[in-house]
Amino acid sequence: MLESSTAVAFVATADLDRAHEFYGGVLGLPVVERTDFANVYDAGGTPLRVTRVDQPAAANYTVLGWIVSDIGGAVAELARRGVQFERYPGVAQDGEGVWTAPDGSLIAWFRDRDGNTLSLQEPPAGK
Numbered sequence: 598m599l600e601s602s603t604a605v606a607f608v609a610t611a612d613l614d615r616a617h618e619f620y621g622g623v624l625g626l627p628v629v630e631r632t633d634f635a636n637v638y639d640a641g642g643t644p645l646r647v648t649r650v651d652q653p654a655a656a657n658y659t660v661l662g663w664i665v666s667d668i669g670g671a672v673a674e675l676a677r678r679g680v681q682f683e684r685y686p687g688v689a690q691d692g693e694g695v696w697t698a699p700d701g702s703l704i705a706w707f708r709d710r711d712g713n714t715l716s717l718q719e720p721p722a723g724k
Contacts, residue, residue, distance in 0.1 A: 603612060603644065603710070605644045606640060606644070606645045607646050607694040608645065608648070608661055608663055609647075609649075609653035609679055609711065610647070610648070610650070610709075610711045611633065611650065611651065611652065611653055612649075612711075613631070613635070613636055615711075616647045616710060617647075619709050619710045620645070620709070621636070621638065623675070623687055626645065626692065627639045629644065633649075635648045635649060635724065637646060637666050638664070639685070645661070648667075653711045653712070653713070655712050656713065656714065658714065659706065659715075659716045660714060660715070661713065661716075662718055664715075664718050666719065667694055668704075668719035669693070669695070669717070671717050672693045672694070672695060672717065674716075675707065676682050678706050681707065681708075682694030682705050682706065683707060683708065683714070685706075685707075693705065694706070694721065701720075701721030701722065702718055702719065703718065703719040703720055704716055704718050705717045
């Protein structure tokens, strides 16, 4: 039933202006709409609705991620823009914070201004 429908991603924020500085500025996502209730961005063809809430719930897992073709380049560019990548105890990450998953995927995690965990993933070669 929904296979031909567009999915919408949601992320919560306590401050829409601060979220816009991050999603629109640091990440460079194009703005589709801004209201008193949400900022909507084009995240590679998927609408990303950053919704204002009084107190965002902190999730201890990734809430949103991007598949990239060059994780090293993406990590370097985001770091240049002030993004700090997460380091997790017991996870063998390289000097830039990139982990190689058992299937060969390369993954790096970072947080937005509300503490939401976001990720970058480069699929294994040939996939």
